[in-house]
Amino acid sequence: DVRLPLKSLPRDELEELAASINHLAEQLEQQEKLRIAMTENIAHELRTPLTTLNSYLAAIQDGIWEPTPERIQSSREEIHRLIQLVHDLEELQIVNSIDFQFMLEQVSLKKSMDQVMDLMRPSFQQKGVNLEKKDIPNVCVIADESRLIQIWTNLLSNALKYTPEGGTVEVKGTVRLGVVQITVSDNGIGIPSADLPHIFERFYRVDKSRSRKMGGGGLGLAITKTLVERHGGQIWAESDHGAQFYVQLPIQR
Ligand code: ADP
Numbered sequence: 001d002v003r004l005p006l007k008s009l010p011r012d013e014l015e016e017l018a019a020s021i022n023h024l025a026e027q028l029e030q031q032e033k034l035r036i037a038m039t040e041n042i043a044h045e046l047r048t049p050l051t052t053l054n055s056y057l058a059a060i061q062d063g064i065w066e067p068t069p070e071r072i073q074s075s076r077e078e079i080h081r082l083i084q085l086v087h088d089l090e091e092l093q094i095v096n097s098i099d100f101q102f103m104l105e106q107v108s109l110k111k112s113m114d115q116v117m118d119l120m121r122p123s124f125q126q127k128g129v130n131l132e133k134k135d136i137p138n139v140c141v142i143a144d145e146s147r148l149i150q151i152w153t154n155l156l157s158n159a160l161k162y163t164p165e166g167g168t169v170e171v172k173g174t175v176r177l178g179v180v181q182i183t184v185s186d187n188g189i190g191i192p193s194a195d196l197p198h199i200f201e202r203f204y205r206v207d208k209s210r211s212r213k214m215g216g217g218g219l220g221l222a223i224t225k226t227l228v229e230r231h232g233g234q235i236w237a238e239s240d241h242g243a244q245f246y247v248q249l250p251i252q253r
Contacts, residue, residue: 041203049078088219102144116152128165134172163188187242200225
Protein backbone atom coordinates (compact mmCIF):
# COMPACT_ATOMS: atom_id res chain seq x y z
CA ASP A 1 0.00 0.00 0.00
CA VAL A 2 1.62 3.26 -1.14
CA ARG A 3 -1.09 5.57 0.20
CA LEU A 4 -0.06 8.17 2.76
CA PRO A 5 -0.74 7.01 6.32
CA LEU A 6 -2.51 10.32 7.07
CA LYS A 7 -3.43 9.41 10.63
CA SER A 8 0.17 8.95 11.56
CA LEU A 9 1.22 12.39 10.22
CA PRO A 10 1.94 15.07 12.80
CA ARG A 11 -0.61 17.88 12.92
CA ASP A 12 1.64 20.57 11.36
CA GLU A 13 2.50 18.32 8.41
CA LEU A 14 -1.19 17.60 7.90
CA GLU A 15 -1.92 21.31 7.86
CA GLU A 16 0.88 21.88 5.39
CA LEU A 17 -0.52 19.14 3.16
CA ALA A 18 -4.02 20.62 3.35
CA ALA A 19 -2.65 24.06 2.48
CA SER A 20 -0.85 22.79 -0.62
CA ILE A 21 -3.93 20.85 -1.76
CA ASN A 22 -6.01 24.02 -1.36
CA HIS A 23 -3.43 26.01 -3.29
CA LEU A 24 -3.50 23.46 -6.10
CA ALA A 25 -7.29 23.53 -6.19
CA GLU A 26 -7.26 27.33 -6.41
CA GLN A 27 -4.78 27.20 -9.27
CA LEU A 28 -6.93 24.68 -11.13
CA GLU A 29 -10.01 26.81 -10.59
CA GLN A 30 -8.14 29.85 -11.89
CA GLN A 31 -7.01 27.94 -14.98
CA GLU A 32 -10.52 26.73 -15.63
CA LYS A 33 -11.86 30.30 -15.40
CA LEU A 34 -9.19 31.44 -17.84
CA ARG A 35 -10.02 28.61 -20.23
CA ILE A 36 -13.74 29.47 -20.16
CA ALA A 37 -13.05 33.19 -20.72
CA MET A 38 -10.68 32.34 -23.57
CA THR A 39 -13.26 30.13 -25.29
CA GLU A 40 -15.94 32.81 -24.92
CA ASN A 41 -13.62 35.42 -26.36
CA ILE A 42 -12.63 33.29 -29.33
CA ALA A 43 -16.29 32.48 -30.08
CA HIS A 44 -17.14 36.17 -29.92
CA GLU A 45 -14.22 37.19 -32.14
CA LEU A 46 -15.12 34.58 -34.76
CA ARG A 47 -18.84 35.24 -34.72
CA THR A 48 -18.74 38.88 -35.88
CA PRO A 49 -16.74 38.51 -39.12
CA LEU A 50 -18.39 35.19 -39.98
CA THR A 51 -21.89 36.65 -39.56
CA THR A 52 -20.93 39.63 -41.73
CA LEU A 53 -19.50 37.40 -44.46
CA ASN A 54 -22.50 35.11 -44.34
CA SER A 55 -24.95 37.99 -44.79
CA TYR A 56 -22.89 39.38 -47.72
CA LEU A 57 -23.01 36.02 -49.47
CA ALA A 58 -26.73 35.59 -48.74
CA ALA A 59 -27.47 39.03 -50.21
CA ILE A 60 -25.49 38.18 -53.35
CA GLN A 61 -27.28 34.83 -53.64
CA ASP A 62 -30.67 36.52 -53.30
CA GLY A 63 -29.73 39.01 -56.00
CA ILE A 64 -30.09 41.96 -53.59
CA TRP A 65 -26.44 42.83 -53.86
CA GLU A 66 -23.98 43.25 -56.69
CA PRO A 67 -20.56 41.87 -55.76
CA THR A 68 -18.81 45.17 -56.56
CA PRO A 69 -14.99 45.40 -56.20
CA GLU A 70 -15.43 47.46 -52.98
CA ARG A 71 -17.67 44.82 -51.42
CA ILE A 72 -15.31 42.03 -52.42
CA GLN A 73 -12.47 44.05 -50.90
CA SER A 74 -14.28 44.55 -47.60
CA SER A 75 -15.13 40.83 -47.47
CA ARG A 76 -11.48 40.03 -48.02
CA GLU A 77 -10.57 42.35 -45.16
CA GLU A 78 -12.91 40.41 -42.86
CA ILE A 79 -11.27 37.16 -43.99
CA HIS A 80 -7.84 38.67 -43.43
CA ARG A 81 -8.85 39.55 -39.85
CA LEU A 82 -9.95 35.95 -39.28
CA ILE A 83 -6.65 34.61 -40.61
CA GLN A 84 -4.74 37.06 -38.41
CA LEU A 85 -6.77 35.99 -35.38
CA VAL A 86 -6.06 32.31 -36.00
CA HIS A 87 -2.37 33.12 -36.46
CA ASP A 88 -2.25 35.11 -33.20
CA LEU A 89 -4.06 32.34 -31.32
CA GLU A 90 -1.47 29.85 -32.52
CA GLU A 91 1.34 32.21 -31.55
CA LEU A 92 -0.09 32.74 -28.08
CA GLN A 93 -0.37 29.00 -27.62
CA ILE A 94 3.20 28.39 -28.83
CA VAL A 95 4.94 31.06 -26.75
CA ASN A 96 3.05 30.03 -23.61
CA SER A 97 3.66 26.30 -23.89
CA ILE A 98 6.20 24.91 -21.39
CA ASP A 99 8.06 22.87 -23.99
CA PHE A 100 8.49 25.75 -26.38
CA GLN A 101 12.20 26.01 -27.19
CA PHE A 102 13.78 29.40 -27.73
CA MET A 103 16.84 29.42 -30.01
CA LEU A 104 18.94 31.47 -27.62
CA GLU A 105 22.09 33.18 -28.86
CA GLN A 106 24.03 36.39 -28.36
CA VAL A 107 22.14 39.07 -30.27
CA SER A 108 23.09 42.67 -30.94
CA LEU A 109 20.20 44.79 -29.74
CA LYS A 110 21.03 47.59 -32.16
CA LYS A 111 21.13 45.20 -35.11
CA SER A 112 17.75 43.67 -34.30
CA MET A 113 16.17 47.10 -33.88
CA ASP A 114 17.74 48.44 -37.11
CA GLN A 115 16.41 45.45 -39.01
CA VAL A 116 12.84 46.05 -37.79
CA MET A 117 12.97 49.81 -38.35
CA ASP A 118 14.31 49.39 -41.90
CA LEU A 119 11.59 46.88 -42.69
CA MET A 120 8.82 49.05 -41.27
CA ARG A 121 9.96 52.42 -42.62
CA PRO A 122 7.90 52.14 -45.84
CA SER A 123 4.67 51.60 -43.84
CA PHE A 124 5.46 54.67 -41.72
CA GLN A 125 6.14 56.72 -44.85
CA GLN A 126 2.94 55.50 -46.43
CA LYS A 127 0.88 56.73 -43.47
CA GLY A 128 2.94 59.91 -43.04
CA VAL A 129 4.16 59.09 -39.53
CA ASN A 130 7.77 59.96 -38.62
CA LEU A 131 9.94 57.17 -37.29
CA GLU A 132 12.89 58.35 -35.22
CA LYS A 133 15.73 56.44 -33.64
CA LYS A 134 17.72 57.83 -30.71
CA ASP A 135 20.88 56.29 -29.24
CA ILE A 136 20.23 52.56 -29.18
CA PRO A 137 23.11 51.24 -27.04
CA ASN A 138 25.53 48.83 -28.63
CA VAL A 139 24.94 45.93 -26.25
CA CYS A 140 24.17 42.24 -26.62
CA VAL A 141 21.31 40.33 -25.09
CA ILE A 142 20.79 36.57 -24.89
CA ALA A 143 17.74 36.11 -27.04
CA ASP A 144 15.97 34.26 -29.76
CA GLU A 145 16.60 36.76 -32.53
CA SER A 146 13.38 36.12 -34.43
CA ARG A 147 11.38 36.51 -31.20
CA LEU A 148 13.22 39.72 -30.30
CA ILE A 149 12.35 41.03 -33.75
CA GLN A 150 8.73 40.03 -33.11
CA ILE A 151 8.71 42.12 -29.89
CA TRP A 152 9.96 45.27 -31.68
CA THR A 153 7.65 44.66 -34.64
CA ASN A 154 4.57 44.36 -32.41
CA LEU A 155 5.38 47.53 -30.48
CA LEU A 156 6.20 49.54 -33.59
CA SER A 157 3.12 48.36 -35.50
CA ASN A 158 0.91 49.35 -32.57
CA ALA A 159 2.59 52.76 -32.36
CA LEU A 160 2.01 53.21 -36.10
CA LYS A 161 -1.58 51.96 -35.86
CA TYR A 162 -2.56 54.33 -33.07
CA THR A 163 -0.69 57.43 -34.29
CA PRO A 164 -2.41 59.65 -36.84
CA GLU A 165 -0.75 61.11 -39.92
CA GLY A 166 1.86 63.74 -39.08
CA GLY A 167 2.65 62.12 -35.73
CA THR A 168 5.98 60.76 -34.52
CA VAL A 169 7.15 57.45 -33.14
CA GLU A 170 10.48 57.45 -31.33
CA VAL A 171 12.66 54.54 -30.29
CA LYS A 172 15.42 55.00 -27.75
CA GLY A 173 17.54 52.93 -25.43
CA THR A 174 19.35 53.37 -22.13
CA VAL A 175 21.62 51.11 -20.12
CA ARG A 176 21.66 50.88 -16.35
CA LEU A 177 22.83 48.26 -13.84
CA GLY A 178 23.16 45.38 -16.27
CA VAL A 179 19.83 46.08 -17.88
CA VAL A 180 18.98 47.70 -21.18
CA GLN A 181 15.73 49.63 -21.47
CA ILE A 182 14.11 50.25 -24.82
CA THR A 183 11.37 52.86 -25.03
CA VAL A 184 8.93 53.05 -27.93
CA SER A 185 6.95 56.26 -27.61
CA ASP A 186 4.39 57.86 -29.87
CA ASN A 187 2.32 61.01 -29.79
CA GLY A 188 -0.82 59.27 -30.99
CA ILE A 189 -4.20 58.75 -29.36
CA GLY A 190 -2.74 57.42 -26.10
CA ILE A 191 -4.29 55.00 -23.60
CA PRO A 192 -6.76 56.09 -20.87
CA SER A 193 -5.26 55.44 -17.42
CA ALA A 194 -8.15 53.12 -16.48
CA ASP A 195 -7.22 50.83 -19.41
CA LEU A 196 -3.45 50.83 -18.86
CA PRO A 197 -3.38 47.95 -16.33
CA HIS A 198 -5.31 45.72 -18.74
CA ILE A 199 -3.76 46.23 -22.17
CA PHE A 200 -1.46 43.20 -21.83
CA GLU A 201 -4.42 40.89 -21.15
CA ARG A 202 -5.66 38.57 -23.89
CA PHE A 203 -8.33 40.15 -26.10
CA TYR A 204 -8.28 43.44 -24.22
CA ARG A 205 -8.88 46.42 -26.47
CA VAL A 206 -9.45 49.99 -25.37
CA ASP A 207 -11.98 50.81 -28.04
CA LYS A 208 -13.31 47.58 -29.46
CA SER A 209 -14.88 48.90 -32.64
CA ARG A 210 -11.96 51.18 -33.48
CA SER A 211 -9.26 48.57 -32.83
CA ARG A 212 -11.20 45.93 -34.74
CA LYS A 213 -11.42 48.21 -37.76
CA MET A 214 -7.66 48.67 -37.56
CA GLY A 215 -7.20 44.93 -37.72
CA GLY A 216 -6.36 44.38 -34.08
CA GLY A 217 -7.37 41.11 -32.46
CA GLY A 218 -6.26 42.23 -29.01
CA LEU A 219 -3.65 39.47 -28.68
CA GLY A 220 -0.52 41.31 -29.84
CA LEU A 221 0.48 42.73 -26.47
CA ALA A 222 -0.31 39.47 -24.65
CA ILE A 223 2.09 37.67 -27.01
CA THR A 224 4.68 40.46 -26.65
CA LYS A 225 4.55 40.36 -22.84
CA THR A 226 5.02 36.58 -22.75
CA LEU A 227 7.98 36.88 -25.14
CA VAL A 228 9.65 39.61 -23.06
CA GLU A 229 9.14 37.68 -19.82
CA ARG A 230 10.49 34.48 -21.33
CA HIS A 231 13.65 36.42 -22.10
CA GLY A 232 13.93 37.33 -18.41
CA GLY A 233 12.69 40.86 -19.06
CA GLN A 234 9.83 43.16 -18.14
CA ILE A 235 7.40 45.26 -20.15
CA TRP A 236 5.04 48.02 -19.09
CA ALA A 237 3.31 51.03 -20.53
CA GLU A 238 2.53 54.61 -19.62
CA SER A 239 0.46 57.17 -21.41
CA ASP A 240 1.14 60.87 -21.45
CA HIS A 241 0.47 62.69 -24.72
CA GLY A 242 0.50 59.40 -26.60
CA ALA A 243 1.72 56.02 -25.42
CA GLN A 244 5.11 54.89 -24.10
CA PHE A 245 6.09 51.24 -23.99
CA TYR A 246 9.14 50.18 -21.96
CA VAL A 247 11.01 46.91 -22.37
CA GLN A 248 13.83 45.95 -20.01
CA LEU A 249 16.14 43.08 -20.87
CA PRO A 250 19.20 41.74 -19.05
CA ILE A 251 22.46 42.55 -20.85
CA GLN A 252 24.97 39.90 -21.80
CA ARG A 253 28.45 40.93 -20.64
P1 ADP B 1 -4.59 45.10 -31.02
O1 ADP B 1 -4.31 43.97 -31.92
O2 ADP B 1 -6.04 45.40 -30.80
O3 ADP B 1 -3.77 46.32 -31.32
P2 ADP B 1 -2.83 44.67 -28.75
O4 ADP B 1 -2.80 43.54 -27.79
O5 ADP B 1 -1.64 44.88 -29.61
O6 ADP B 1 -4.14 44.50 -29.61
O7 ADP B 1 -3.13 46.00 -27.95
C1 ADP B 1 -4.18 46.03 -27.01
C2 ADP B 1 -4.83 47.40 -26.97
O8 ADP B 1 -3.94 48.36 -26.41
C3 ADP B 1 -5.20 47.94 -28.37
O9 ADP B 1 -6.45 47.49 -28.78
C4 ADP B 1 -5.18 49.44 -28.13
O10 ADP B 1 -6.42 49.85 -27.61
C5 ADP B 1 -4.12 49.62 -27.04
N1 ADP B 1 -2.81 50.06 -27.58
C6 ADP B 1 -1.72 49.31 -27.83
N2 ADP B 1 -0.70 50.04 -28.28
C7 ADP B 1 -1.14 51.33 -28.31
C8 ADP B 1 -0.55 52.58 -28.68
N3 ADP B 1 0.73 52.69 -29.09
N4 ADP B 1 -1.33 53.70 -28.56
C9 ADP B 1 -2.60 53.64 -28.14
N5 ADP B 1 -3.21 52.48 -27.78
C10 ADP B 1 -2.50 51.33 -27.86
